[in-house]
Amino acid sequence: MTSEVRLLLPKDDENWSSIDSYRQNEGYEAARKALSMAPEAVLEEVKASGLRGRGGAGFSTGTKWSFLPKEIEHPRYIACNADESEPGTFKDRQILERNPHKLIEGLLIAAWANHIDAAYVYMRGEYRGPYDNFVAAVEQAREAGFLGKNILGSGLDFEIHTHRGAGAYICGEETGLMESLEGRKGQPRKRPPFPAISGLWKRPTVINNVESMSHVPHIVLKGADWFKTLGTEKSTGTTIFGVSGDVLNPGTFELPLGVPLREIIFEHAGGLRPGRSLKAVIPGGVSMPVLTAEMAMDVTMDHDTLQKAGTLLGTGAIVVMDDHACVVRAAILIAKFFRHESCGQCTQCREGTGWLHKLVKSVEAGTATMQDLDTIDEVTNFMEGHTICALSDAAAWGTGWFLRRFRSEFEAHVHQGGCPLDGVSFEV
DSSP states (O other), X not given: OOOOOOSSSOOTTOOOOSHHHHHTTTTTHHHHHHHTSOHHHHHHHXXXXXXXXXXXXXXXXXXXXXXXXXXXXXXXXXXXXXXXXXXXXXXXXXXXXXXXXXXXXXXXXXXXXXXXXXXXXXXXXXXXXXXXXXXXXXXXXXXXXXXXXXXXXXXXXXXXXXXXXXXXXXXXXXXXXXXXXXXXXXXXXXXXXXXXXXXXXXXXXXXXXXXXXXXXXXXXXXXXXXXXXXXXXXXXXXXXXXXXESOSSOEEEEEETTOBHHXXXXXXTOOOOTTOOEEEEESSSTTSOOEEHHHHTTOBSSHHHHHHXXXXXXXXXXXXXXXXXXXXXXXXXXXXXXXXHOOSOSHHHHHHHHHHHHHHHHHHHTOOOHHHHHHHHHHHHHHTTOSSSSHHHHHHHHHHHHHHHSHHHHHHHHHHTSOSSOOOOXXX
């Protein structure tokens, strides 16, 4: 069994929220090293590490940073996504609760590498405990001289500001996040211009999430070559896999990318309840296409392998369903979520999410026809790739691939006039 690698999280019985405990475990040594290097050298080290964004499409972090204008005009900003509203996802919360200084140090290093003046951490509004913990850590870092004016004599002036969201999933989309930070309705922006050129308050802006930024300190401290010894050639390092659903030991597991999905489910997460068999797995949050049990047994958890399997790594949030689970019910819950969270700006998303929810509900209720199944497929095709942001695509993938990969179960609902698995009533 692949051993857990503790880069982002302390041992299960430890908490490094205090600056003293963090510094006893190499805390802020990477920041000191980075501030002794040229900013461009730090950026190149992150780029050479192969670090890819821990969420979404997995774009190269260093490459993303390099898109900022080379002409240094101030102010320049970081927008750090701590919204974490993807259902099934709870990895960033672990960092904020147990190792907040890792994020602060990552932000500080990113600020030096990109000539940044301030970072704005946009945190999920429901994360009251993590918010308080992070704000306290920021104050500790400021008192210790790691934030503020002329940090460690480097000439860098840098501050971190924390903003709480108000429960809108769309604000996890990078431009919707910036709109909300600027005091407007959280709706995605049309691009171009891209955030690296015109982001927060129309200034150059780096956008990364909590886990991505939290990887930066150990890359700088130990080097890009060391980081590339973990994971795979094109998916380097570790990530925090969050496992929920029908397993005996749900939780978070920090493992190298490329670990087999079956190992995460049956060894780290304890496997299924006795007498149950695996039916379906969502590998990266509910916006990612579902895998059948057969597919899940053969994939490793890295970007390229999952893409070849017709899904994506996403947030690394693994949702496990055993043979007692109804995939139609799962599709209803996902469809309802995206219908509720659509900002309504794009017709395909606003109308498509509503139609998907209604159609899949009719399948569960036993009132659908075979033609309705074809209509579900048609609606998802209408939604994909035609909107300002990826929420419409996510809604189409999250619901549509349940139909495509478990069509026989949808058809059984139509033929039997309701769910064939059990007699439990279900309303959503």
